[in-house]
Amino acid sequence: MEQGLTHSVAAPRLSAAARRRQLREKAVAGFITLMAFTGIAALVLIIVFVAKEALTLFTDADARHEASLSKMFLPQEGRYPFRWQPVSDTPKVSMIPLFVGTLKITLVSMLVAVPMGIFSALFVAEFAPRRLRELLKPVIELLAGIPSVVLGFFALMVLSPMVKSLFHLDRPLNGTLAGLALALAIVPVIFTVSEDALTAVPRSYREASLALGATLWETAWKVVLPAAAPGILAACVLGFGRAIGETMIVLMASGNADLVSWNLGDSARSLSATIAAEMGEVVVGSPHYSLLFFIGVELFIFTFVLNMVASTWTKKVLQRLTGSAS
Amino acid sequence: MKYTTRRAVGLGLTGLTALAAFFIVGMLALILLDVARNGARHLSWAFLTQPPSDGMMAGGIFPAIFGTAALTLLMTLAVMPVGVLTAVYLHEYAPPESRFARWVRVAVVNLAGVPSIVFGLFGLGFFILFVGGNLDRLLGYEEMHWAQPSILWASLTLAVLTLPVVIVSTEEALRAVPLEQRTASLALGATQSQTLARVVLPGALPGILTGAVLAISRGAGEVAPILFTGAAYFLPDLPTQLNSQFMHLGYHTYVMATQSPNVTEASGPLYATVLVLLALTFALNLVAVIIRTRTRRKAASAH
Structure with a gap:
């Protein structure tokens, strides 16, 4: 028919x-x-x-000798097994101090930014009166509009003396300072994504919980937060990725010494800051030059993986909530 | 536990979340106030319109303002058409369940997460060495003409960096245009491209402009991608050609803050430079956020 x-x-x-x-x-x-x-x-x-x-690192014999994978990642002989000194008579190219520095600074910033971001997202999404919410959300997001070089400058001029006297540190530029300044850059990321995840939780969840006699806080903490958990985890992963890749703040505030030390008062050198600091003076095509690009590849892969994880989780929370709500 | 104690504990913890939110706002205020107070002291008409002199301690920062403006203008010219059309494809042209559209979305999300310093490496490896090097060979330049850091390559690098910003904002703006307007236009016999050009895009214009403003604000503030693709600390001349280097407010701030022999002495012009940079990026952001909040409220009440 x-x-x-x-x-x-x-x-x-x-x-x-x-x-x-x-x-x-x-x-x-x-x-x-x-x-x-x-x-x-x-x-x-x-x-x-x-x-x-x-790629030259692996194809060129000269570069392979100067910066082999074992020289990058395994302890070397001598008094200092891990050193990053690519510009010297005998170049030392261990990436361990850079990894340690990056992780140290990132962990400090996450320790501050995760609770701050999630708590403020909870406040804005669950507790704040409507007018206050409409004011707070854009204002916190505005923090993301401050260029990172300005945050680095702020760390250098204002936070540095404060942090130094507060924690009784020897050096004005150290891992703690860089981590705290970095937290300013990633708080808006964690806040925005968490807040979106919390707002996506259907109203019926809250109403059911309140009707059963739970307080507002219990509803937010035990019902809404777990329902939005994948989204909030995604927020943290995104923040982590941003923290690993952030350059200017770390370059300006960390002191950039190639130490393998978990002491938060010590200066630290990150992967991204190393590229920024050394690419300007490097000879194009030299092993050192390829090495900096190799660090770039590492950063790209780290952030790519973190991003994929975060977007899968965000999708999951949306699917689950919209699926069960309908 | 009694209900009253549970309520009291809850209120206390709620207070803690409020504290976190207001602490963040407080930090933002602290940064802005500190820069505004210290920067305003050194700010003058001469500072804005004169080139630096006396080893950056005297004179102004006009070349840096000019360089930043020229850089972001070139970047906007490059990123807007591509970004807007990509969003148009995703929202208007892509068939539902299109695999290509899904790949584009994944790429855009990941592009937004690539560290800015990697964009700098990309600009150096792709634009300067590959494109520039081949251009020089093809056009027969004996010495380096295009294969060197320049304002063109820096702005194109920033254009790639800000592409996700434009795409996301434009798509949001397209979503706010009611479906009825499209169907009405099509029903009157307009073709899809006519509907796009005369109904959909004009309707989405405020949102698209918001995207442009956000991209400019982001592009003007980024320093890491231009470190080795074109920024210079001091240049006596303004960039007049696409292949000349340029001074930049953010780069100027970075070098002055970290490499001045005496930072306290330089703090006057330094703070004033940061104030100008913040005024540029932050004011643009503020405008974008205000427009966006308003359109969101309008879109929410329309549905």
Whole structure:
């Protein structure tokens, strides 16, 4: 029956103008699709061209001798088994101090930013009166609009003396200072994503909990927060990724010494800051140059994995909540 | 536990969350006030319009303001068409359940998470060495002409960095345009591209402009991607050609703050520079946030 219907309608004969219009529509659609390809192309080009410059480390015999994988990651002989001194008579290229420095600074910032971000998201999403919420949300998000170089500058000029006297540290620039300044940069990320996850929890959850006699706090803490948990975890993972890659704050506030020390008062050197500090003076094509690109590849992979994890979790929370709500 | 004690504990913990929220607001206020107070002292018309002199201690920062403005202008010209059209594809043209559209979304999300310093490496490896190097060879330049750090390559690097910002904002703006307007236009016989150009895009214009403002604010403040793609600490001349280097407010701040022999002496012009940079990026952000909050409220009440 249906087939008969479609058969009985003959294809309309198109005028030349209409055919031209159809052609133009197709061209526009094709052009727009082509433009959409840019995002994918950019991501692919980034990894290809950063990796391409790093590849010399493995193909060039000279570079392989100076910066082999074992020299990068295993302890070396001598008084200091792990050193990052790529510009010296005998270059030392251990990446362990950079990993330790990055992790140390990132952990400090996460320890501060995660509770701050989640708590303020809870307040804004669950407890604040409507008008206050509409004011607080954009204001906290504005913190993300401050350039990181300004945060680094603020750490240098204002926070540094404060942190030094507060924690009785020897050095004005250290891991704690960098971590605290970094926390300022990632709090808005954690806040925004957590707040979105909390707001996505259906109202019926809250109403059911309150009707059973739970207090507002118990509802928020034991019902809404667990329901939004994957989204909040995603927020933390995103914040972690941002913290690992953040450059200017760490470069300006950490002191940049290649120490393998978990002491928070010591100065620290991060992966990103190392690229920023050394790329300016490096000889193009030298092992040191490839080494910096290699660090870039590492950073790209870390953040890529963290991003994928975070977006999977965010999707999961949305699916679960909208699925069970309907 | 009695209900009253549970309530009291709850109220105390609620207070703690309020404290966290207001602490963040307090830090923001502290940063802004500190920069505004110390920066305003050194700010003058001459500071804004004169080149630096006497080893950056005297004179102004006009070349840095000019360089930042030129850089972000070029970046906006590059990123807006691509970003807006990508969002148009995702929201208007992509067939539902399209695998390509899903890949584009994944790429955009990941692009937003790539550290800014990696964008700097990308700019150096791709734009300067690969594109610039090949351009020089093709056009027959004997010495380096395009294969060197320049304002063009720096702005293109920033354009790639801000692409996700534009795409996300534009898509949000397209979503706010009611479906009825599209169907009405199509029902009147307009083609899809006519509907797009005369109905959908004008309707989404405020949101698209918000995206542009956010991208400019982000691009103007980023320093890591331009460290080795074009920024210079001191240049006597303004950048007049696409392949010249440029001074930049953020880079200026970084070098002055970390490499001045005497930071306390330099703190006057330094604070004033930061104030100008913040005024640029932060004011733009404020505008974007206000527009966005308003459109969101309007969209929420429309549904």
